[in-house]
Amino acid sequence: MTENMRLMTVADLNQIIADMPRYWGERDMRQGHHYPLVHEFGQTCIVADSPDGIRGYLMGWVNHDHVGYIHFIATRDDTRGTGLGRRLHAEFARSAAEQGATSLKAITAVTNTGSFAFHTTIGFQAETVEDYAGPGQARVVFTRDL
Incomplete structure (x- = not known):
C-alpha cells in the first residue's frame, strides 16, 4: 500500500499521540510531541497518510543556521522494513532544502x-x-x- 506524504495537522498529532504504542512500542514519547511544533514548523512536519491511517511521520524544522533538524521520525509497527522511513526522510530533506537548509x-x-x-x-x-x-x-x- 502506498501512502500520501502531506503536512501534519493538529488532528494528525492527536491521532499519533492516541496511537503512540504503534510507533514507539513501550516507550512513552508523548512528552516530546509538542503541538507548537506543528503550529510553528508545519512546513516540515510530515505524515505518511493512507486509507488505513497514518503510517509514519516526521517532525522537524529548519533553524537559523540553515540546518534541518529532525526531532522525531517514526513508522507504524506494520510498516517497518518497507522503506517508509527513507521516504519520510527524503520528503523532509526536500522541504528543508526549499527553506534554505544546507x-x-x-x-x-x-x-x-x-x-x-x-x-x-x-x-x-x-x-x-x-x-x-x-x-x-x-x-x-x-x-x-x-
Whole structure:
C-alpha cells in the first residue's frame, strides 16, 4: 500500500499521540510531541497518510543556521522494513532544502541502536558527544550535508 506524504495537522498529532504504542512500542514519547511544533514548523512536519491511517511521520524544522533538524521520525509497527522511513526522510530533506537548509541533523541516545542503524544507512555521519543533554548525558549527533 502506498501512502500520501502531506503536512501534519493538529488532528494528525492527536491521532499519533492516541496511537503512540504503534510507533514507539513501550516507550512513552508523548512528552516530546509538542503541538507548537506543528503550529510553528508545519512546513516540515510530515505524515505518511493512507486509507488505513497514518503510517509514519516526521517532525522537524529548519533553524537559523540553515540546518534541518529532525526531532522525531517514526513508522507504524506494520510498516517497518518497507522503506517508509527513507521516504519520510527524503520528503523532509526536500522541504528543508526549499527553506534554505544546507545540512540535516538528528540526535539520539547512545543506546538507541535502531536510530543509529537507520541514520548511518541513509548517509548520516555519527558522533558521540559527551554531556550533550547535560552532565553525564551523552548523545549521538547525526549530520549530513544536503
